[in-house]
Amino acid sequence: xxxxxxxxxxxxxxxxxxxxxxxxxxxxxxxxxxxxxxxxxxxxxxxxxxxxxxxxxxxxxxxxxxxxxxxxxxxxxxxxxxxxxxxxxxxxxxxxxxxxxxxxxxxxxxxxxxxxxxxxxxxxxxxxxxxxxxxxxxxxxxxxxxxxxxxxxxxxxxxxxxxxxxxxxxxxxxxxxxxxxxxxxxxxxxxxxxxxxxxxxxxxxxxxxxxxxxxxxxxxxxxxxxxxxxxxxxxxxxxxxxxxxxxxxxxxxxxxxxxxxxxxxxxxxxxxxxxxxxxxxxxxxxxxxxxxxxxxxxxxxxx
Amino acid sequence: xxxxxxxxxxxxxxxxxxxxxxxxxxxxxxxxxxxxxxxxxxxxxxxxxxxxxxxxxxxxxxxxxxxxxxxxxxxxxxxxxxxxxxxxxxxxxxxxxxxxxxxxxxxxxxxxxxxxxxxxxxxxxxxxxxxxxxxxxxxxxxxxxxxxxxxxxxxxxxxxxxxxxxxxxxxxxxxxxxxxxxxxxxxxxxxxxxxxxxxxxxxxxxxxxxxxxxxxxxxxxxxxxxxxxxxxxxxxxxxxxxxxxxxxxxxxxxxxxxxxxxxxxxxxxxxx
Numbered sequence: 001x002x003x004x005x006x007x008x009x010x011x012x013x014x015x016x017x018x019x020x021x022x023x024x025x026x027x028x029x030x031x032x033x034x035x036x037x038x039x040x041x042x043x044x045x046x047x048x049x050x051x052x053x054x055x056x057x058x059x060x061x062x063x064x065x066x067x068x069x070x071x072x073x074x075x076x077x078x079x080x081x082x083x084x085x086x087x088x089x090x091x092x093x094x095x096x097x098x099x100x101x102x103x104x105x106x107x108x109x110x111x112x113x114x115x116x117x118x119x120x121x122x123x124x125x126x127x128x129x130x131x132x133x134x135x136x137x138x139x140x141x142x143x144x145x146x147x148x149x150x151x152x153x154x155x156x157x158x159x160x161x162x163x164x165x166x167x168x169x170x171x172x173x174x175x176x177x178x179x180x181x182x183x184x185x186x187x188x189x190x191x192x193x194x195x196x197x198x199x200x201x202x203x204x205x206x207x208x209x210x211x212x213x214x215x216x217x218x219x220x221x222x223x224x225x226x227x228x229x230x231x232x233x234x235x236x237x238x239x240x241x242x243x244x245x246x247x248x249x250x251x252x253x254x255x256x257x258x259x260x261x262x263x264x265x266x267x268x269x270x271x272x273x274x275x276x277x278x279x280x281x282x283x284x285x286x287x288x289x290x291x292x293x294x295x296x297x298x299x300x301x302x303x
Numbered sequence: 304x305x306x307x308x309x310x311x312x313x314x315x316x317x318x319x320x321x322x323x324x325x326x327x328x329x330x331x332x333x334x335x336x337x338x339x340x341x342x343x344x345x346x347x348x349x350x351x352x353x354x355x356x357x358x359x360x361x362x363x364x365x366x367x368x369x370x371x372x373x374x375x376x377x378x379x380x381x382x383x384x385x386x387x388x389x390x391x392x393x394x395x396x397x398x399x400x401x402x403x404x405x406x407x408x409x410x411x412x413x414x415x416x417x418x419x420x421x422x423x424x425x426x427x428x429x430x431x432x433x434x435x436x437x438x439x440x441x442x443x444x445x446x447x448x449x450x451x452x453x454x455x456x457x458x459x460x461x462x463x464x465x466x467x468x469x470x471x472x473x474x475x476x477x478x479x480x481x482x483x484x485x486x487x488x489x490x491x492x493x494x495x496x497x498x499x500x501x502x503x504x505x506x507x508x509x510x511x512x513x514x515x516x517x518x519x520x521x522x523x524x525x526x527x528x529x530x531x532x533x534x535x536x537x538x539x540x541x542x543x544x545x546x547x548x549x550x551x552x553x554x555x556x557x558x559x560x561x562x563x564x565x566x567x568x569x570x571x572x573x574x575x
Contacts, residue, residue: 054420055573071570073341076423087417087574089352090410096351103344104422149423 002029005151005183006051010060013046013207020046022207023060028151031181033173035198035215037191039287043207044187045083048153051185052081064151080105080149082140084156088128094139095124105147112176113146119168133160141169145176154186158193170197191280195219201279205287215279222282223259226252227272235272243285254285341424345432346439348419355407356440360400367396368467375465385459391466397448397473401492404444408437408496412504412565417574426569433497434562441489448473449481472547480548487555494561501565504572 006028013021020043028034036044049055050062053069053076062068069075088097094117102108117124120138128136137159144154158166174197177184188194201218203211211218222242225232229251236253243254254277259267267274337343349356371394378388411433419429452468460466468474473481502510529535542550 049573052421056571071425071427073423073425073428076425079423082421085575086421087414089355089414089418091352091355092418093352100344100348100351100422103339103347104424106339 002031004028005030006064008050008060008062011047011050011057011062012059013043013050013055014058020207021050021057024204024207024209026202026209026212028183028185030150030183032183033177033197033199034183034185035191035194035201036185036187036204037189037201037283038187038204039189042204042287044204045085045155046207047204048081048155048185048187049083051151052076052079052153054081054083077104077106078150079153080144080147080151081153082143082155084137084140084159086140090129092128093125094122094128094131094135094142097128097139097143098124101143101147105149107148107180109146109148113142116142116145116172119172120165134162134165135160137161138165145172148176148180148182151183152185154184156188157186158188158190166193170194173197191283192278195279198279203283203286210286211283218282219276219279220258222254222256222277222285224252224254224275224277224281225267225272226250226275227270231270231272235267235270243281254281341428342432342435345419345424345429346436348422349411349415349433349436355410356436357443359403360444363400363403367399371396371465371467372461372463375460375463378465379463385462385464387460387464388466392470394467394470396467397470398488400444401489404440404489405492405496408493409500411436411493412497412500412569416504416569416572420574426572427566430501430566430569434494434566437490437493437497441486441493444489445482445486448485449478452481453478476547483548484551487551487558491554491558491561494558494565498561498565498568501568501572504574505568 004027006026008024008026011021011024011026012019022043024047026047036047038044046055050057051064051069053064053071056070065075065078067075069079098110098113098117101113102110116122116138120135120142122135122138122142123131126135128139131139137157138161141154141157141161144152144157157169161169173184186194186197195215198215201211201213201215202209213221224243225235227250229246229249232251232253236255240256241253242256245252259274264274371391375388375391379385415433416426416429420426424432448468452473455461455466455468456474460469472484499511499514502514506513529538545553
């Protein structure tokens with residue numbers, strides 16, 4: 001049976017009158033890769049700061065490895081969280097970070113870290129303040145990977161990384177994850193980039209969980225139908241539409257749910273094209289109602 | 304040393320349920336020893352770049368010494384005598400590294416603290432390790448300063464009657480007193496910087512304003528009390544009574560107050 005590594009019930013975090021995390025129920029199980037997705041300011045970093053005991057909740061329950069994480073050394077030593085806006089001591093270089101890491105992470109693999117430094121071409125002797133955004137992200141990625149913590153958080157690990165570096169990141173993550181299974185939480189708003197990596201998707205918007213489901217299920221949970229506008233419209237007439245694009249006489253409509261065999265055959269006969277929906281499209285539908293005007297998306301979120 | 308919090312069973316907080324049993328409570332055997340001691344590794348984190356606590360103070364001290372030497376040599380050139388330059392006793396050059404170490408105290412909390420939290424240190428261990436680091440650095444600076452005072456005296460002001468270390472209150476009550484006074488002042492400036500920053504890390508700007516106003520109010524209240532009760536004479540008499548040793552003990556006591564205050568405040572402090 002899979003064990004729960006972290007659990008929240010009705011978790012609340014407020015900053016003054018702003019509610020950053022609003023009654024969140026969540027459960028993370030061991031040996032799984034989670035995508036914590038959402039727009040900027042949705043509450044991703046706040047949630048990770050709560051789970052790692054860096055900030056204190058205003059309400060609700062929070063347990064990581066069976067205890068509230070803050071100030072519990074036996075919980076904290078199993079976590080790794082390098083925040084996107086992580087602050088480093090002024091005079092630190094990446095070499096200092098990597099020198100200190102083995103004192104704090106008992107599973108630290110120095111050889112792996114060294115290989116990653118070469119992969120990312122990280123200048124070890126340059127001050128952290130002087131690193132580019134991508135190099136700064138690389139520091140966090142290297143610590144996150146080489147620490148092999150039971151529960152590892154990557155906060156926007158892609159920020160500033162070039163395409164090659166991003167590929168190295170997910171190649172290394174998958175390789176190492178296969179050999180050393182652990183729970184990984186990856187926060188990002190670049191959804192398509194990570195879509196294939198994720199086993200489970202948690203979608204957060206305005207501090208609330210909109211979606212908490214197996215990634216495969218999410219991918220199969222919607223279908224896009226494209227073709228002549230009038231034909232498409234009649235085909236989807238009595239279905240829950242979560243997105244609609246129109247270009248001249250052509251329409252592309254995304255519906256909630258999958259089509260059964262008979263419906264697929266009928267669609268083919270009508271000359272309609274069926275396509276799976278990418279995670280990113282689906283999430284834009286769920287969170288970006290103001291972007292594409294699909295005003296009815298909100299109600300579908302809970303579905 | 305580390306009190307382990309009483310293990311709270313999941314059942315106690317959530318009632319019965321399958322989830323509680325599934326929670327991975329527990330611990331894996333970990334490598335013990337000094338290297339991973341939760342307090343000592345904070346000391347090592349502060350020292351991983353040794354220039355901050357050990358390098359720069361010596362560069363500043365060396366620079367101040369060079370300037371003092373040049374002033375001494377100018378004096379030598381002008382008067383042609385290596386007579387004792389008593390006027391240089393009022394130079395504050397000997398205290399120059401202390402101002403820098405206020406900044407170090409601030410940055411230890413402002414920057415190293417958020418970093419250590421990311422690496423999984425507890426706030427408590429971080430503060431204790433930082434305090435230990437402060438004590439070690441203060442002791443090192445105190446040994447060095449007290450010893451340099453003796454060297455300066457033994458060499459007749461580096462051969463030219465110059466005063467840098469044998470200045471202010473130094474060089475008059477022996478090595479041990481010079482050690483004690485430097486240690487007290489050094490520890491105080493480090494802890495004041497660190498304590499004020501923990502207040503900031505916990506309550507941000509409002510906390511800093513309250514701290515400043517409270518500090519000013521306390522000073523004003525003491526002045527008012529002494530003035531209205533006409534007890535300034537008694538205050539001076541008390542200061543004279545406790546002597547220099549007593550005065551530096553008061554400073555050491557203030558450092559201890561800041562140390563305890565920081566320990567209490569940092570428990571709920573949060574990085575930005």
